[in-house]
Amino acid sequence: MNFVVPDFYPAAAEILVAVMALVIMLASTFARRVASDLAYGLAQLTLVFAALVSVLVSPNLLAAVAAVISEVPLFGVRLAEVLMSLAEGYAANEVVATFSGMFIGDMLGGLLKVFSLLAVAIALLYGRGYLADRKMDRPEYYLLSLLMSLGMMVMISANHMLSLYMGLEMMSLSLYGMVAFDRDSPRATEAAMKYFVLGALASGLLLYGMSMIYGATGSLELSGIAQSIYHQAANKTVLVFGLVFIVAGLAFKLGVVPFHMWVPDVYQGAPTAVTLMISAAPKLAAFAITMRLLVYGLFELADQWQTMLMFLAVLSIVLGNLAAIAQTNIKRMLAYSGISHMGFVLLGLLAGVVDGDRNFALNAYSSAMFYAVSYVIMSLASFGMVILLSRAGFEAEAIDDFKGLNKRNSWFAALMMIVMFSMAGIPFFIGFFAKLSVLQAVVAAGYVWLAVLAVLMSVIGAFYYLRVVKIMYFDEPTDSTPIRAQGEVRFLLSANGLAIAVLGLLPQGLMSLCAYALLASL
Amino acid sequence: MTGMPFLSLAIWIPILGGLLVLATGSDRNAPLARSLSMLVALVGFAVTIPLFTQFDASSSSMQFAEFLPWIPRFNINYHLGVDGISVLFVLLNAFITIIVVMAGWQVIQEKVAQYMAAFLIMSGLMNGIFSALDGILFYVFFEASLIPLYLVIGIWGGANRVYAAIKFFLYTLLGSLLMLIALLYLFMQAGGSFSILDWHKLPLAMDAQQLIFWAFLIAFAVKVPMWPVHTWLPDAHVEAPTGGSVVLAAIALKLGAYGFLRFSLPIVPDASQAMAPMMIALSLIAVIYIGFVALVQTDMKKLVAYSSISHMGFVTLGFFMFNAVGLEGALVQMISHGFVSGAMFLCIGVLYDRMHTRNIADYGGVVKTMPKFAAFFMLFAMANAGLPGTSGFIGEFMVVLGAVQFNFWVAFAAATTLILGAAYTLWMYKRVVFGVVGNSHVAELEDIGTREFAFLGILALCVLAMGLYPFPFTEVMHASVNELLRHVAVSKL
Numbered sequence A: 001m002n003f004v005v006p007d008f009y010p011a012a013a014e015i016l017v018a019v020m021a022l023v024i025m026l027a028s029t030f031a032r033r034v035a036s037d038l039a040y041g042l043a044q045l046t047l048v049f050a051a052l053v054s055v056l057v058s059p060n061l062l063a064a065v066a067a068v069i070s071e072v073p074l075f076g077v078r079l080a081e082v083l084m085s086l087a088e089g090y091a092a093n094e095v096v097a098t099f100s101g102m103f104i105g106d107m108l109g110g111l112l113k114v115f116s117l118l119a120v121a122i123a124l125l126y127g128r129g130y131l132a133d134r135k136m137d138r139p140e141y142y143l144l145s146l147l148m149s150l151g152m153m154v155m156i157s158a159n160h161m162l163s164l165y166m167g168l169e170m171m172s173l174s175l176y177g178m179v180a181f182d183r184d185s186p187r188a189t190e191a192a193m194k195y196f197v198l199g200a201l202a203s204g205l206l207l208y209g210m211s212m213i214y215g216a217t218g219s220l221e222l223s224g225i226a227q228s229i230y231h232q233a234a235n236k237t238v239l240v241f242g243l244v245f246i247v248a249g250l251a252f253k254l255g256v257v258p259f260h261m262w263v264p265d266v267y268q269g270a271p272t273a274v275t276l277m278i279s280a281a282p283k284l285a286a287f288a289i290t291m292r293l294l295v296y297g298l299f300e301l302a303d304q305w306q307t308m309l310m311f312l313a314v315l316s317i318v319l320g321n322l323a324a325i326a327q328t329n330i331k332r333m334l335a336y337s338g339i340s341h342m343g344f345v346l347l348g349l350l351a352g353v354v355d356g357d358r359n360f361a362l363n364a365y366s367s368a369m370f371y372a373v374s375y376v377i378m379s380l381a382s383f384g385m386v387i388l389l390s391r392a393g394f395e396a397e398a399i400d401d402f403k404g405l406n407k408r409n410s411w412f413a414a415l416m417m418i419v420m421f422s423m424a425g426i427p428f429f430i431g432f433f434a435k436l437s438v439l440q441a442v443v444a445a446g447y448v449w450l451a452v453l454a455v456l457m458s459v460i461g462a463f464y465y466l467r468v469v470k471i472m473y474f475d476e477p478t479d480s481t482p483i484r485a486q487g488e489v490r491f492l493l494s495a496n497g498l499a500i501a502v503l504g505l506l507p508q509g510l511m512s513l514c515a516y517a518l519l520a521s522l
Numbered sequence B: 001m002t003g004m005p006f007l008s009l010a011i012w013i014p015i016l017g018g019l020l021v022l023a024t025g026s027d028r029n030a031p032l033a034r035s036l037s038m039l040v041a042l043v044g045f046a047v048t049i050p051l052f053t054q055f056d057a058s059s060s061s062m063q064f065a066e067f068l069p070w071i072p073r074f075n076i077n078y079h080l081g082v083d084g085i086s087v088l089f090v091l092l093n094a095f096i097t098i099i100v101v102m103a104g105w106q107v108i109q110e111k112v113a114q115y116m117a118a119f120l121i122m123s124g125l126m127n128g129i130f131s132a133l134d135g136i137l138f139y140v141f142f143e144a145s146l147i148p149l150y151l152v153i154g155i156w157g158g159a160n161r162v163y164a165a166i167k168f169f170l171y172t173l174l175g176s177l178l179m180l181i182a183l184l185y186l187f188m189q190a191g192g193s194f195s196i197l198d199w200h201k202l203p204l205a206m207d208a209q210q211l212i213f214w215a216f217l218i219a220f221a222v223k224v225p226m227w228p229v230h231t232w233l234p235d236a237h238v239e240a241p242t243g244g245s246v247v248l249a250a251i252a253l254k255l256g257a258y259g260f261l262r263f264s265l266p267i268v269p270d271a272s273q274a275m276a277p278m279m280i281a282l283s284l285i286a287v288i289y290i291g292f293v294a295l296v297q298t299d300m301k302k303l304v305a306y307s308s309i310s311h312m313g314f315v316t317l318g319f320f321m322f323n324a325v326g327l328e329g330a331l332v333q334m335i336s337h338g339f340v341s342g343a344m345f346l347c348i349g350v351l352y353d354r355m356h357t358r359n360i361a362d363y364g365g366v367v368k369t370m371p372k373f374a375a376f377f378m379l380f381a382m383a384n385a386g387l388p389g390t391s392g393f394i395g396e397f398m399v400v401l402g403a404v405q406f407n408f409w410v411a412f413a414a415a416t417t418l419i420l421g422a423a424y425t426l427w428m429y430k431r432v433v434f435g436v437v438g439n440s441h442v443a444e445l446e447d448i449g450t451r452e453f454a455f456l457g458i459l460a461l462c463v464l465a466m467g468l469y470p471f472p473f474t475e476v477m478h479a480s481v482n483e484l485l486r487h488v489a490v491s492k493l
Helices: A009-030 A035-057 A061-069 A076-090 A107-133 A139-156 A161-179 A186-217 A222-230 A236-254 A262-269 A272-279 A281-297 A299-325 A330-349 A361-389 A410-424 A430-444 A448-473 A487-505 A508-521 B006-023 B027-046 B049-053 B087-103 B112-131 B135-144 B146-156 B161-189 B196-201 B206-223 B232-239 B242-267 B269-295 B300-319 B324-355 B371-385 B391-406 B408-433 B450-468 B471-489
Strands: A096-098 A103-105 B063-071 B076-082
Touching (some): A009 A035, A009 A103, A061 A076, A107 A272, A107 A361, A107 A487, A107 A508, A139 A161, A161 A272, A186 A222, A186 A236, A281 A330, A281 A361, A299 A330, A299 A448, A330 A361, A361 A430, A361 A508, A410 A430, A430 A487, A430 A508, A430 B135, B006 B049, B006 B112, B027 B112, B087 B112, B087 B471, B112 B135, B112 B242, B135 B146, B135 B196, B161 B206, B196 B242, B232 B242, B232 B300, B242 B269, B242 B324, B242 B471, B300 B324, B300 B391, B324 B391, B324 B450, B324 B471, B371 B391
16 A cells, blocks of 8 residues: 655644644743743744634635634735735645545634634633742643643544544543633532543544444535435435434534533533633534534535434524523523534525525535524633633623623623623624524525524523623622733733624624635635 | 705714814813804704794605615615604704703713714714615614714713613613514515615505514614603613703604614504504503502602603504594604603703712702702792693693593593602602702702703703694694505505
8 A cells, every 4th residue: 555645735734733732832841940931922923823724724714714804994904915815825726635535624614713713712811820920830821721722633633533523522622621720610610520421421422433334325524424425325224324423413513412421510510711612612613513513524414413402402502592691600601502503504504405405505604604603702702701700710601790890891891781682682782693594595595484483582592691781780799809901911801892892893804704605615 | 956965964064073072182172062062963964943933844755865875775765854753853863962061061070082982973973864765774873873882871870871871772772683683584574675665655464563563662662762662761770971861852752763763664654553462551650550660769850760761651652543633642752751741850950960879858948049949949849740831741632632532441541640740740749859958068059050950941941942832843744654554554465
């Protein structure tokens, strides 16, 4: 058997992250005194560079970004020209599969990687002060973050069930470690244990499903699976059986009902900095593998999995919103709200094929992707606010800890209000346009009843977001400690909150990036 | 001058000005925040004046139109324009904003910048609602305007403000989200267009029309509010600060009625015709039943709130009889109600600022201590009761006239409002203002100062001017109303 040297170029960002993870491990062993500062700095640099490299090497991504930027007045056109010349120099022209078809470099992957890496970078920045206050600011944390990022990148670019699974495990194992990072805290350990056991179960389900699919189609490569099903060479019963397990496994990773049990406990139990991490980038990775497995691999079975997703979506939106009302812990509330948001993402995914007509797919999947990205931006800001209010020896975990925030600091109260209204889907914020695009896809697919149900549940959802606003604005503060945070956290959190408002006023750029990513990749 | 984007200015000057006011920060800068808000409100009103002076009353088309692609992904455009129906509301809104800023000048001492900013931003958003010609643009303004009002009620409101604020928000959100689905459905049917003007021409089957009508009905009926989804209004009014009540009554209630004219009637004319008997019945219930409810109120604000619902019943009645007199009467009634109810709430606010009670029973003999105020209050109470010579009369009279053309018994029932309105308003007025001085607090009341005199005086002039010479108002709306009725008469099936 001949050994073919694979094309490493599409995986340049992954290789960068992997090498830097090893460098951090070594460096922190030798430079003990400044280990955590060094590890943090290197990790941030790596993430930002990896994001840049991802932009550069992904086909079409740079050109799409240039197209969006060229709309910006003043310097937009000039900048776009620069980007275009870069794109000609570096980017691959089309979708490339490398490593014997295990790895795929396409714009969908590139875009999701960029967002995930930036989300991890932001999460590290928000969380650093929190970790330092709790003596958890150790190099291992940054190492685990990088390994988690690497796992996500492999998941996002997986074109093969094995690479997909490998990436998933790499991400999950790093996350288990991070949840348990505060090893003396019984709550965190319990959360980590729960996360691990349920996560392992989910991985098992996924793996079992994969083995079924493999048995039916004789291929582990996603395109091979699609081919085999298309030619009706596979046993349908076995396929559908496998599909059930795959959907269940994915549902676990996305955290949708009825596979959501871990979400509230882990969100609550984990240190807030880790919750922030879990709630953001991994959702994008989970979205990516859902796209890869269901759309790239099992698109021929869309009728089957769309029905399954419909159940999951309805249950998530209903239960997520209802359960969130009863919460007094803001992390738990945001966990349930996250469940309902993931339900909305599924709404987009289930509207792709109508009676065998595939013309809806692009619109529907890009809406779902836009929703997922918007959710990540909102989620980062919301947990960032929780971290901002926390300080050494005090966790701002109860919703009541936000009491009278307007009197304590009206700027951050306004930001949190923006986040809450955005999550509730009130315009002019990005959350509204996310809901709009998903609902539009659902109505286009003819599921008006589903859209009606979703908006009715949004009204219920609005109640608990409004309650947070009410607590911040209408109630008197019980805590008068001034809010302290490093300058860069204040700055980035403000930018994050404002991004929700600005992207709400001008959502076109992000929307068309998502749409173009799917157009170029499907 | 035609090149100036007056509508955009009317929308964005108050919003950006509001953000600027917000930037003045803490209450140390309150005087600055106040004068800056006044400036913004005045400039915001000034840019709406050309909308009236340069308006071509002979045309029914959309004027001062602006068009920019906003979200090409879904073909959503920043499309603005006003016709004879909407232009007056933009003016009214900008005008009321000045009054609200004046009314909150001294009363609001806490978080002044936020208070003023909330009203200015809300004013800009409401101008957006009245001038949007794109379904999503309309919706975005429609929803976003809930946020400032929610905060205004919740932060500066009365004792039970949290309940009222949340009730107000969720009630209206429920209605508008269902409308969103209808908008999306129309988007699909129109082949990917959110343009309201395209929807006006879109043929639709009857069952689709019925469903869309219901979706719009829920959204707009809650806003109007129509019986039986009116229960949020008295709560919100009672708990809101004076400025909030004024905006709520003068502008926010008009949004629902305006929605009927811009969406329900022209987009689903057949369903509207078919549903007209139900709408007329609901309107009459609002007029009569709510009128009786108003009669027994002990709280002045609640009384005026119920009277608002009753008056808005008149407006929806005028819409669904499909004749020109009725429809124009309803529009005049909306404008007039904007002045009159706003003035009524301001009067109650004047009393409340001094006595900190809204109970009718706590007053009596106010005329002895506040003669100037009593005179103004008298005028507005008469206008509220529909006395000839005031603006309240014109609208009610025209609607009744339209009702006679439509059906005598409907007209008969509607006309009872003239009796009921007089009964509850004047009875309240009698108990509050006349009689012996009720208690020592009333005896110590001070009459209105220059600032209060100013805003009550301006409103009094408006009420009288509109009552004595309504022609400029009806002239503006005439062409558009006729066009609308022609349009509604043509079946879309």
